[in-house]
Amino acid sequence: xxxxxxxxxxxxxxxxxxxxxxxVPGVSGGTIAFISGIYEELxxxxxxxxxxxxxxxxxxxxxxxxxxxxxxxLVALFLGIAISILSLAKLIKWLLHNQPLxxxxxxxxxxxxxxxxxxxxITKWTPKVWIGVIIAGVVSYFITIAxxxxxxxxxxxxxxxxxxxxxxxxxxxxxxxxxxxxxxxYQTFIDILNQFxxxxxxxxxxxxxxxxxxxxxxxxxxxxxxxxxSKVLNWMFKNHKNTTLAILTGFMIGSLNKLWPWxxxxxxxxxxxGIQVPFIEKSILPSHFDGDPKILLVILFIIIGFLLIxxxxxxxxxxxx
Numbered sequence: 001x002x003x004x005x006x007x008x009x010x011x012x013x014x015x016x017x018x019x020x021x022x023x024v025p026g027v028s029g030g031t032i033a034f035i036s037g038i039y040e041e042l043x044x045x046x047x048x049x050x051x052x053x054x055x056x057x058x059x060x061x062x063x064x065x066x067x068x069x070x071x072x073x074l075v076a077l078f079l080g081i082a083i084s085i086l087s088l089a090k091l092i093k094w095l096l097h098n099q100p101l102x103x104x105x106x107x108x109x110x111x112x113x114x115x116x117x118x119x120x121x122i123t124k125w126t127p128k129v130w131i132g133v134i135i136a137g138v139v140s141y142f143i144t145i146a147x148x149x150x151x152x153x154x155x156x157x158x159x160x161x162x163x164x165x166x167x168x169x170x171x172x173x174x175x176x177x178x179x180x181x182x183x184x185x186y187q188t189f190i191d192i193l194n195q196f197x198x199x200x201x202x203x204x205x206x207x208x209x210x211x212x213x214x215x216x217x218x219x220x221x222x223x224x225x226x227x228x229x230s231k232v233l234n235w236m237f238k239n240h241k242n243t244t245l246a247i248l249t250g251f252m253i254g255s256l257n258k259l260w261p262w263x264x265x266x267x268x269x270x271x272x273x274g275i276q277v278p279f280i281e282k283s284i285l286p287s288h289f290d291g292d293p294k295i296l297l298v299i300l301f302i303i304i305g306f307l308l309i310x311x312x313x314x315x316x317x318x319x320x321x
Contacts (some may be wrong), residue, residue, distance in 0.1 A: 003072070003073075008072065008076040009076075010033075011073060011076040011077050011080070012077065012079055012083075013074045013082040014032070014033070014044045014080065014081060015030045015077040015078060015079060015082075015084065016080040016081070016082075016084040017036065017084070017087070018032045018036075018077070018080070018081050019085040020084050020088060022081065023084070023089065023092060023177055023190075024107070024110065024177055029081070029176070035144075036256055040075070041070075041073065045069070045070045046074075048070070053065050053068075055275060056068055057150040071267060072144065076165075086193055086196065086197045089190050089193035089197065090194055093187075093189050093190050093194055099295070100288060101261045101262070101298055102294070102302075103263075104157070104158065104261040105257055105261045106301045106302070106305040107181070108256065108261060108302050108307070109302035109303060109305025109309075110305040110308065110309055111255065111256060111259055112256070112302070112305075112306055113305065113306040113310055114252055114309055115252045115253055117309060117313050118245055118248050118249050118252065119249040121207065121245050122242050122246060123242060124242055128243060130246070132243050132247045132250060133246045133249055134250060134252025135247075136251045137248075137251070137253045137254040139251075139254065140253070140255050140306065141254035141255075141256075143183075143259055144257045144258040145257065145282075147315065149254075155217055155280045157185065158188075158218050158221070159217050159224075161179075161183050161189070161216070161218065161221065162220065162222040163221035163225040164183060164221075164225065165183075165218075165222075165225075166181055166222040177189075178207035181259070189214075192211055192214045192218075195207050195210060195211035195214075195280060196208065196211035196212065196215065204243060210308055216280075258301070260283040261298050262283065262284050262286050262289045262293060263281040263282065263283060263284065264284045264288070264290070265279040266281060266282055267280045286298075
């Protein structure tokens with residue numbers, strides 16, 4: 001496919017939208033890709049990438065190999081995604097520290113809408129499907145109240161999170177940020193992105209080196225997860241779609257405990273910046289919240305989050321039709 005500079009700028013803009021979605025738990029970058037008409041090309045391009053790139057490069061030259069594997073498309077898209085994620089990470093960090101109730105309320109609304117979006121795709125509610133929803137919901141809930149097996153800053157935990165979060169890239173409608181949130185590593189990932197950006201802006205090579213090292217660890221886990229799970233998940237969707245959707249629905253239902261805005265901190269930990277941050281939290285009623293519960297504002301932001309997914313779903317349905 002022949003494209004000019006304007007075409008690639010448009011692709012980068014679509015990448016900006018995908019990156020914004022990927023930062024927000026409950027919103028899938030894949031959904032944005034579908035709405036903007038690049039989902040199929042993205043999947044086909046990623047699936048075609050293999051070691052054959054180097055063989056073609058050796059035999060026919062770098063430019064031939066680059067064009068054959070459609071890498072100009074990928075570079076333009078991922079450049080937009082990267083710029084968007086790095087730009088929004090600072091805002092998300094500020095909101096986590098200064099307006100946590102409203103941020104979690106927004107996320108809560110996003111996931112409630114996502115539950116309806118995924119759940120209504122189940123075409124037949126058999127006993128097996130109901131069992132899938134219940135078991136996944138219970139498992140997900142216990143994950144939200146369990147003590148993490150390692151600090152979110154540890155190298156092994158970063159690899160593990162990358163390994164699990166890659167599911168969001170394989171499964172349409174599942175948010176990578178949402179998976180990280182359930183694993184308790186969302187804020188850690190936001191901090192890493194901010195370190196990377198600050199290292200570049202301030203020419204702080206030590207900070208940049210630490211951020212790149214952590215990003216590479218995440219990428220290592222993601223590559224391993226992609227190789228191990230892509231075929232399994234694709235097979236499940238093709239042969240047991242209703243059960244797979246049921247598991248995703250249950251997983252999201254159980255996770256609502258993690259997103260509940262009003263929390264009580266049970267224990268603290270010191271992050272990589274030497275700052276005390278919550279480690280284990282417990283969901284509580286607004287009346288027991290230590291501070292202003294902002295009930296009306298929280299409800300408003302839950303509605304805003306819900307309507308955002310609802311609007312994206314309507315756009316995706318219109319695009320499909």
